[in-house]
Amino acid sequence: MKMQITSSDLKSALRRVAAHSKSKREELCAADAQLGDGDLGITVSEGFDACATLDLPEDVGKAFYEMAKTFQSVSSSSFGTLVATGLMAAAKETKGRTSLDSSEIAGLLSLARDAMLARGKSSLGEKTVLDGIDAQAKALQEGSSAALDTAIAAARDTVETFRNRQNQAGRARIFAEKSKGLPDPGQLALVVMTEGLR
Amino acid sequence: MxxxxxxxxxxxxxxxxxxxxxxxxxxxxxxxxxxxxxxxxxxxxxxxxxxxxxxxxxxxxxxxxxxxxxxxxxxxxxxxxxxxxxxxxxxxxxxxxxxxxxxxxxxxxxxxxxxxxxxxxxxxxxxxxxxxxxxxxxxxxxxxxxxxxxxxxxxxxxxxxxxxxxxxxxxxxxxxxxxxxxxNVVSMGMAMTPCIIPQLGKPTSTIADDEMEMGMGIHGEPGVWKGPIKSADDLLDEMFDTLQKDRPLTAGDRVSVLVNSLGATPLEELYILYRRLAARLAELGVKIVMPLVGRYATSMEMTGATLSILKLDDELEVLLRAPSNCAFWKV
CATH class of the missing domain: 3.40.50.10440 (Dihydroxyacetone kinase; domain 1)
Incomplete structure (x- = not known):
């Protein structure tokens, strides 16, 4: 099933993600406090809150750009900058168009993943949000019709797959041993963001 | 605080x-x-x-x-x-x-x-x-x-x-x-007291009253050793020898040097370090151009100093000597 996504679709999606992020804010902060400074729920919630109030341009590329800019200016934490980097990759790819096709989402996720890996100087398998995005890009490539459910399942499965491994990137790396058995906060944030799209 | x-x-x-x-x-x-x-x-x-x-x-x-x-x-x-x-x-x-x-x-x-x-x-x-x-x-x-x-x-x-x-x-x-x-520039620092971030109100690291930390970073990142405070000449020698191992200088080289206070260390002590540095460089046959001694890069109220050495060639020396004007460095 193909669907055209316009700038106004993005705007309503942002409102849903913002509302869902707000409801999961404390949960994400608590998960982050185990391994970091405990503000991830605030970063995600405030980032999407600010994006949801944007007056998005019709050009979807420019709309992604506005989101990137807003997200990182609300929080200059490294997670905020990584999300902004992913949005920026989508912005470059879709600049000058007024819609994108739902079949392009897997490709955009792959571009976002690669840009974020380069910016964070990290690799897949280090127990970060990138593993979740990678799983989503791969699951969607396989062309399931229930795209959103597929993406949510891929994000949730990633959290469980990595739960008993050690964090090898970012601040959580300092707690490598302790991180075994704990869900990665960034991977959890991806679950929240994707669930919010429903 | x-x-x-x-x-x-x-x-x-x-x-x-x-x-x-x-x-x-x-x-x-x-x-x-x-x-x-x-x-x-x-x-x-x-x-x-x-x-x-x-x-x-x-x-x-x-x-x-x-x-x-x-x-x-x-x-x-x-x-x-x-x-x-x-x-x-x-x-x-x-x-x-x-x-x-x-x-x-x-x-x-x-x-x-x-x-x-x-x-x-x-x-x-x-x-x-x-x-x-x-x-x-x-x-x-x-x-x-x-x-x-x-x-x-x-x-x-x-x-x-x-x-x-x-x-x-x-x-x-x-x-x-x-x-x-x-x-072409290498640096090394040492600290005797840590610094305090105003919003935290307490030091980010600790150094005992009778100790110092060699190699500490400008945000209090751990250095290479913590121990009793050494004399100025010994401190300078250790920093100079470390830089020398990293980027060896030989007779005839020209350098600019920066002996920098991390915040609380007074100019007097920087000049005591500089005295030894000048002697070490003279002994090697290395010429000093436009030395800098003072507070050029700090870490709040940290007590300590850094030594930086820039190896020059004609191209770099001309640009180093070119006019500049800010509140802290006029050439």
């Missing part, structure tokens, strides 16, 4: 207000926590911007000025400014010839400057180049030199790139010279 401040929340903004009020002929507040040169931009000149956390004055903001930098994005104490602040700084200084982002090698700053470069490319079609200075030899081994942190030696890169831009060199040439200065 004993600090002169009003509300810790306003520490950075009130500091910037004061800096601009004291030197309006040099600095101008362009936007929130973005400082640029006072006066008109020179059309066609390459812009040079830097950025980083507060707490290191004169680094980073202080080096905005003629023959030096064009703009600076300022973060909280020891925290990176946002990519949007950096992008705004780039936009403010671009005079049509592109902009070099020249800053210290810290993860957050690198990520945010890379993001800022993408933003101004996307929105404004401004061409940028980037160079992160990595001069602190104890922060990573020589085979991983690209992982080293940027400390006091970065001011030489500011000076040399700034002089090249003032002579209307193009973006690639200014970048090449910034990288050349940066590749």
């Amino acid at each position: 004993k600090k002169i401040l009003n509300d810790p929340q306003n520490y950075v903004d009130e500091m910037l207000d004061g800096l601009v009020a004291a030197h309006p002929e040099i600095y101008r507040a362009h936007a929130h926590r973005v400082i640029v040169r006072a006066g008109e931009k020179k059309p066609g000149k390459v812009g040079i911007v830097t950025g980083g956390g507060s707490g290191h004055l004169p680094v980073f903001t202080g080096y905005v000025g003629n023959g030096l930098l064009d703009g600076c994005a300022i973060g909280n104490v020891f925290a990176s400014p946002s990519a949007e602040q950096m992008a705004e700084t780039i936009r403010a200084v671009d005079a049509g010839a592109g902009v070099l982002c020249l800053y210290g090698n810290y993860g957050g700053d690198v990520m945010n400057f890379d993001m800022a470069a993408e933003m101004v490319d996307f929105e404004d079609s401004i061409r940028t180049r980037s160079h992160a200075v990595a001069d602190d030899v104890v922060s990573a081994s020589l085979d991983e030199a690209e992982k080293r942190r940027g400390v006091a030696g970065m001011i030489y890169a500011f000076k040399i790139a700034g002089a090249a831009a003032e002579r209307m060199a193009d973006l690639d040439e200014v970048t090449r010279l910034a990288a050349k200065a940066s590749d």
